[in-house]
Amino acid sequence: MSEPPTTRLLPWVSPDGKTCILLSEGSGESGFSRVADRMEDVQLEMADGLLDHAADMLGDGTATDRQLRFLGEQLSAALRDVRRVAGSRGERLSAGG
Template identity: 45%
Template sequence: MTSGTGQLRLLPWAGPGGKPCYLSGDGAGYLSRLADNMEAAQLGLAGELLRKAKHLLGKRQWTQGELHLLAVQLTEALGNVHRIAVSHSASLPAPSGNDLDTVNDLEDEEDEQDSSSPSVGR
C-alpha cells in the first residue's frame, strides 16, 4: 500500500531467502487487507506471549527448556512487531520538536506516577 506519499508498504511476511516483501497500491485491495489481518494476528500473539512470559518468569521455577522455548518465541514475536513498526513508521510524518517535547513530558509524568505509587510484587 502506498501511504499517499508514494511509499511502498513493508508486508508482515518475508519472501524467499528472508527478503522483505513490499506492496504498492492504494491500501484498499485484497493484499492490503490480508496484511492488516496478519499484522493484527501477529500483535495479538505477541501480547499473549508477553503474558505467558510474565507468568512463567513470575513463578520463579522453570526449566532450561522452558526458558529456551520462551526465548525463541519472544525473538520471533519481537521480529514481527519490529517489522510492523518499521512498516508503519515509514508512513508517518517526521515528528516536530514540539511532538518530541510532548512525548518527553508524558514520559516524565508517567515516571512521577510510578515513583509515587507503591510497587507490588517488584
C-alpha cells in the same frame, strides 16, 4: 493523471528471508493490503499473549532451562514481528497513508 504507485512493507518475509513489498496503485487500499493489516493485528495480539505467558512462566520459578530457551526464541521472533509492523506503519504514516 494517475497517482504514483505506493509501496508497503509487508508483515512477513519470503521463505529465504527477503523483505516482501506490496506495490499498489493509488491509495494502496486493496484486498491484499487488508490481508496484511489483519496479519499485523494477529502478530501484535500474539506478542501480547506471549508477554503475558512469559510473565507467568518467569513468575512461577519452576520453568526448565529448555522451556526458558524456547520462550526466549519465541520472544525474539515476536519482537522481530513487532519491529517490522512498527516500521511498516511508520513508513505509511510519514507517507501520509
